[in-house]
Amino acid sequence: MKKPNSFRSIMAGALLLLSGATIPNVQAQSVQASQWPRGVTYEIFVQSFADSNGDGIGDIKGMTSKLDYLKNLGVEAVWLMPMNPSPSYHKYDVTDYYGIHPDYGTLEDFKAFIKEAHKRNIKVVMDMVINHSSSKHPWFLDAAKNENSPYRDYYVWTHKNDPQTQKEGRPTGADSDNTQHWHKLEGSDWLYYGYFYGGMPDLNFDSPKLREEVFKIGRFWFSEVGVDGFRLDAARHIFPDERPTDNHNWWVYFRNEMKKVNKDVYLVGEVWAPAEVVGPYLKGLPALFNFDMGYAITKAVNEEEAGDLVANHKKIRDFYQNVNPEYVDATFLTNHDQNRIMSAVNGDVNKAKMATALLLTLPGSPYLYYGEEIGMKGMKPDENIREPFLWDAKAKDKNRTTWMQPKYNAEGMVKPLAAQMKDKNSMYHHYKTFLQLRNNSQALTYGELEPLNLNTKGLSAFVRANEQQSLLVLHNLSKETLTVNLPQNLAGYDDIYFKNKGAKVSKSAVSIPGYSTVILKK
Structure with a gap:
């Protein structure tokens, strides 16, 4: 050696x-193999992450102080949930597309954050919410009180005496939903369209003026502020569901406009749907979240049986690759809209660790949800899956946010980061190990996927290989030790590249302890 x-x-x-x-x-x-956007991205709910000034609310300066932590963990980008001014805690209803919510800091604070992130080779992706605005946005307030407002055409309207339009969903095309998406304008005979709820009126992308306004917003954040990309909320709902081609074409149009100000623009879209619905969006959104994989991993670890997890993952990837050979598969376990992975596996640390091992050894460009790396728990409603990050024991924690009373991550329920850093068997060290393993491996970052069936219940087996490296990955999803007899075609994999428990390898067999991983190199 x-x-x-x-x-x-x-x-x-x-x-x-x-x-x-x-x-x-x-x-x-x-040697670091991964290069963003093929690296790992860390999703942050700013409000809950790190408080710098003691007001109990997470802020940009707090995030800035944690950049070294993120760098050391092994992430290469951050996705920041909405930071624009908004009347809600979650900030998915924007009142100013050019500003920063005052609770979080200033635009100058954000520019300083980006500068410090870039010094550490960490990219910055911000949530861009353009499917709808807040009903308190000045555009909507003006449009609501004045039918001749210059912003009237920024939204979608119908008259109360037009029940057919309301039944169809929108005047610009039939929607599969019914009248629940139309909302009465108080003191008026007009209704406005809001797909999600009345406080979030949809923007009207049939309006050329609105489209140009959206381009202007995008240009501002790329050219004036310096972000590296956008996570695009509700990307499937720009136009009604029965106008999918208009949706697909819009994102091609948007991406081309953004490339004029940032040739390396990164756009990742939220299209929560089956693969056949997701696929066509890849022409305009080269990165899309892989919801199917997150569900499949959770099911596999809970049932302690891989089933068709790997084969289905390959099938979906092959389908997407045919649409766009350069697509970025944004894989993840759970995010801010779903029950946290630790709760999804009923608090079983071994199963949560195995879910992580699968995510970071299967193909994709993974996203981690803040707190996942310390095993934070959380179940719906949404506030309870966005609870404060635990940096240290409460008496010592100067950065813990207190904007809400946590239900799942209160003192004593989850070990804080400081304690986990001292424990080599902690969730934190497990994440860090697998992040480094992935980031420093050509095969795990870029390699093709070959599913294997080794006729062993509880085993997930596959090969990851590219021109530089070929690895045989074996995950034991069960609690029992498994002995796997390698067929002749895998006999060349006889060098232990990685193991995280006491696995034993002979010329023709591998003994893998419960809930552990062995990776062999050819």
Whole structure:
């Protein structure tokens, strides 16, 4: 074995060994393979992440103080949930598309955050909510009181005496939903369209003036502020559901406009639907969230049976690749709209760790939800899946937010980060180990996927390979030790690349302890 050629190489191996993992070839782990957008992105709800001024609300300066933590964890980008001024805690109803909510700080604070993130090679993706605005947005307030307002055409209207339009959904095309999306304008005979609820009136993308306004907003954040990309909320609902082609074409149009100000623009879309519905969006949104994979991983670890998880993942990827060969598969376990993964596996640490191992060894460009790495819990309603991050024990925690009373992550329910950093068997060290393993592997970052059936219940087996590296990945999803006899065509995988428990490898068989991973190199 060659000696490591740098201090970084030594430290890389040391950290993995500290976490209980075995990496015989330290040199193989010394070079960062991943390059964003093929790296790992960390999703932050700013309000709950880190408070810098003691007012109990997370803010931009608090996030800035945690950039070294994120860098050390192994993430290469952050996705920031909405930060624009808004009347709600979640801020998905925007009142000013050019501003920062005063609770979070100032535009200058955000520019400083971006500058510091870029110093650490961390990209910044911000949530852009353009399907709808707030009903308190000045555009809507003016349009609501004045039928001749210059902003009237920014929204979608119908008269109370036009029941057919209300039944169809929108005047611009039949919608599969009914009148629940139309909302009465108080003191008026007019109704306005809001797909989600009355406080979020839909913007009218049939209006050329509105479209140009949206381009202007995008240009501002790219050119004036310096963000690297947008996460696009409700990307499927720009036009009514029965106008999917208009939706697809809009995002191509939007991306082309954004590329004029940032040739490397990154756009990741939320299209919560089956693969056949998602696929056509890839022409305008080269990165899309893979909701199917998150559900499939959760099901597999809960049932302790891989089933068709890997084969289906490959099938979906192949389908997407035919639409856009350069697409970015934004994989994740759960996000801010779903019960947290630790709660989805009923608090079982072994199953949560296995879900992480699957996510970070299967193909994709993974997203992690803040707090996932310390095993935070949470179940709907939404506030309870967006609870404050636990940096330290409460008496010592200067950055913990207090804007809400947590139900699932109160003191004593989840070990805070500071305690987990000292525990080599913690969820934190498990995440960090697998992040580093993925980031430093050509095959795990870029390799193709070959599902394997080794006729062993409880085993998930697959090959990840590219021109530089070929790895055989074996996950034991069950609690029992599994002995796997490798067929002749896999006999060349005889070098232990990684293991995180006491696995044993002979020429023809591998013994894998319960809830553990072995990766063999050809």
